[in-house]
Amino acid sequence: xxxxxxxxxxxxxxxxxxxxxxxxxxxxxxxxxxxxxxxxxxxxxxxxxxxxxxxxxxxxxxxxxxxxxxxxxxxxxxxxxxxxxxxxxxxxxxxxxxxxxxxxxx
Amino acid sequence: xxxxxxxxxxxxxxxxxxxxxxxxxxxxxxxxxxxxxxxxxxxxxxxxxxxxxxxxxxxxxxxxxxxxxxxxxxxxxxxxxxxxxxxxxxxxxxxxxxxxxxxxxxxxxxxxxxxxxxxxxxxxxxxxxxxxx
Numbered sequence: 001x002x003x004x005x006x007x008x009x010x011x012x013x014x015x016x017x018x019x020x021x022x023x024x025x026x027x028x029x030x031x032x033x034x035x036x037x038x039x040x041x042x043x044x045x046x047x048x049x050x051x052x053x054x055x056x057x058x059x060x061x062x063x064x065x066x067x068x069x070x071x072x073x074x075x076x077x078x079x080x081x082x083x084x085x086x087x088x089x090x091x092x093x094x095x096x097x098x099x100x101x102x103x104x105x106x
Numbered sequence: 107x108x109x110x111x112x113x114x115x116x117x118x119x120x121x122x123x124x125x126x127x128x129x130x131x132x133x134x135x136x137x138x139x140x141x142x143x144x145x146x147x148x149x150x151x152x153x154x155x156x157x158x159x160x161x162x163x164x165x166x167x168x169x170x171x172x173x174x175x176x177x178x179x180x181x182x183x184x185x186x187x188x189x190x191x192x193x194x195x196x197x198x199x200x201x202x203x204x205x206x207x208x209x210x211x212x213x214x215x216x217x218x219x220x221x222x223x224x225x226x227x228x229x230x231x232x233x234x235x236x237x238x239x
Contacts, residue, residue: 022126024122024125024126024129024154024158025122025125025158025161025162026122026123026125026126055151057151057154057155057158057205058155058158058201058202058204058205058208059158059162059201061200061201061204062199062200062201062204065200066200086144086147086151090151090204090208093207093208093211093212094203094204094207094208095207096204
């Protein structure tokens with residue numbers, strides 16, 4: 001199961017997205033379509049809240065890199081919050097912990 | 107690993123929706139050997155990555171593929187038989203690079219051997235210090 005909710009109550013001008021469940025090859029197409037729709041031209045920062053995200057595979061990581069490229073074109077960024085340890089491990093292995101801004105507190 | 111092992115062969119439809127199933131199945135299989143929970147999670151990730159690469163490859167028109175598991179007292183191996191054309195582009199693109207890094211990092215054994223028709227992707231994990239309890 002995979003869920004993706006937009007939460008912009010913070011009103012900080014960033015697009016805040018709460019992810020939960022599993023992102024794998026079967027849910028990645030939905031994740032990609034909805035994420036890229038929300039990013040649009042990449043003119044806003046993206047915040048991903050991930051404490052309920054239990055799994056992401058290389059397909060999902062590739063989508064995140066694509067999202068980062070889009071927002072970087074407009075000098076914006078993707079902030080990733082509260083990754084679980086098992087997922088943080090994958091970011092370290094792939095070197096993506098140096099590419100994305102990983103934070104604990106929102 | 108020694109010659110005493112149980113062998114399980116799973117024949118899977120080459121469809122994305124069954125990758126979650128194999129992730130759960132391998133979790134149950136390797137838990138029996140006594141791996142700790144973190145290592146079970148690593149093995150699930152690795153098997154899922156390989157199945158994902160197989161399913162997402164467009165070079166083979168076959169509808170099914172086999173995953174063969176060998177469960178030893180001191181570890182496990184998994185074998186994925188794929189057509190030769192698939193092995194050549196298994197790890198293309200950003201996602202392929204990430205998959206290869208993840209598989210290499212989380213296994214004790216990772217190899218791809220090919221003949222004229224097929225390639226066998228082999229992964230293995232030794233029990234070592236990763237014992238539950």
